[in-house]
Amino acid sequence: MAPACLLGVCSLLCAWSVVTGHPCSLDHQGWADCNGKSLLHAPSSLPSNITGLDLSFNSLVMPHHGTLLMNFPSLRSLNLSSNALLALRSAVFSNLRALRLLDLSSCSIAYLHTDAFKGLGNLHTLLLRNNSLQELEVAFFLPLKALFHLDLQHNTLVSLDTRSLQLMEAVPQVRLEGNPWVxxxxxxxxxxxxxxxxxxxxxxxxxxxxxxxxxxxxxxxxxxxxxxxxxxxxxxxxxxxxxxHSNTTTPPSGKGGRSWPYLVGFLVTAIGISILIALAAKCKLFHKNFASYRHRPLPETSSIRGSPMEDGSSWDRGASESHPMPGAADLQAEDDDGFIEDNYIQPSEQLPEEEEQESHISI
Incomplete structure (x- = not known):
């Protein structure tokens, strides 16, 4: 019963393809084979519920805007190898959200837009070998959440940055052979x-x-x-x-974290020396100030023998010998002081002195 049903479906698809006139062949599993038919676009007469499509070895033209295949939302496998695609624009496969395998081998691709694979969150295998890719941007990997196998063999990659390699860590199988690595x-x-x-x-x-x-x-x-x-x-x-020490001049990696005790010891020593210097300077200044305030007491007049006049004259001579003569400025200051003191003498005190001087003159 089952073989008869399969045979009926196959014959129906074959008859439909003959009636519609498209060049592709269909099988009972929903696979459309359009290999080597010199096609510029995917035939619009293909049933929209196909799950596999082979468009390899054709002359497909990539659209500048929009998607490549508009009418095949159930597509799970797509083979576009050996087409001169040259560049993949933004979101060119965005309507193929059920796609699991995408073969873009030998398509002379030299440019990939950062959003070229936008919408392919279920993509499992991506084949990009035998192209002309010189670099891979980080955003190229972001939409490919379920990617398991990535083939980048025989491109023109010379290096990969650290961020791209980190994103490629989530891909279990990556092929990078045949690139001109520097x-x-x-x-x-x-x-x-x-x-x-x-x-x-x-x-x-x-x-x-x-x-x-x-x-x-x-x-x-x-x-x-x-x-x-x-x-x-x-x-x-x-x-x-x-x-x-035998192989390299770099220090052992374990010693780098033990240098902080030496730094702390150096700082403590420097602070201690600074404190000692400050204390020494302070003590020296203290002794200097103490010596400047030391005075010898004056001799008492009662302990000196002789008359007051002699005492005064001898004391004046000693003072003159031990101290230099005052200058004009000092004399002027003394005169000023005397003048000020005379001005403060009351008139009542001057009258007796004047009378005594007049009495002497009369005598």
């Missing part, structure tokens, strides 16, 4: 990524000294980069120091 310091992220993935057959194309070498087998010295020495987890600290 093995210099910029290839260090790629080298580390390949070592983690244990990928082989990814070889250098330049410089000449490294041509044909596997990128994953190179080290930092081969790439011309200055890197810290890395050690396996099983090595002890003594072994790490021995290997470091």
């Amino acid at each position: 093995c210099d310091c910029t290839a260090q992220p790629l080298q580390q990524w390949l070592q983690r993935r244990q990928a082989v057959q990814v070889t250098c194309a330049s410089p000449l000294g490294l041509r044909g070498w596997e990128v994953a087998a190179l080290d930092s010295q081969d790439l011309g980069c200055q890197m810290k020495q890395r050690f396996p987890r099983g090595l002890s600290t003594t072994q790490q120091i021995t290997v470091t």
Whole structure:
């Protein structure tokens, strides 16, 4: 019963294709084979519920705006290989949300818009080998949430940035062989990524000294980069120091975090020395001020023998010998002081003195 039904469906599809006149062949599983028919566009007469479409080895023209295939929302597999597509515009496959496999091999693609694969959230396999891609932007990977297999073999990629490699970590199978990789310091992220993935057959194309070498087998010295020495987890600290001094001039990685005690000790020592210097300067200033305020007491008049006049004259002579003569400014200051004192003498006190002077004159 079942073979009879399948035969009936197949004959019905074949008869329908003959009536409609499209050049593709259909099978009972919903696969349309349009391989090598010199088509410029996908035939609009194909049933809209097909799940597979082979348009390889044709002359398809990519639209400048809109989508490539408007009438096939149930498509799960699409083969566009060996068409001169050259460039993929934005959202050209956005209506194929059920697509699981997309083959774009040997299409001479040199440009990918960052939103070229927008809407392909269910895409499982993407084949881009044998094209002319020179770089991959980070946004290229963002719509491909379910991607499992990515084939980038035999393009013109020379390097990949760190962000793109990080996004490619979520893709279990990635093929990068056959690209002209430049093995210099910029290839260090790629080298580390390949070592983690244990990928082989990814070889250098330049410089000449490294041509044909596997990128994953190179080290930092081969790439011309200055890197810290890395050690396996099983090595002890003594072994790490021995290997470091014998192979490289960089210090062991474990010593970098122990330098802070030396810094703290240096700061404490500097602060202590500064405090001692400040205390020493303060003590010296204190002694200087103390010495400047020391005075010798004057001799008492009662302990000096002789008449008051003699005492006064001797004291004046000693003072004159020990102290220089006052200047004109000092005399002027004394005269001024005397003048001020005379001005403060009351008239009542001057009268007796005048009378006494007149009495002397009369005598």
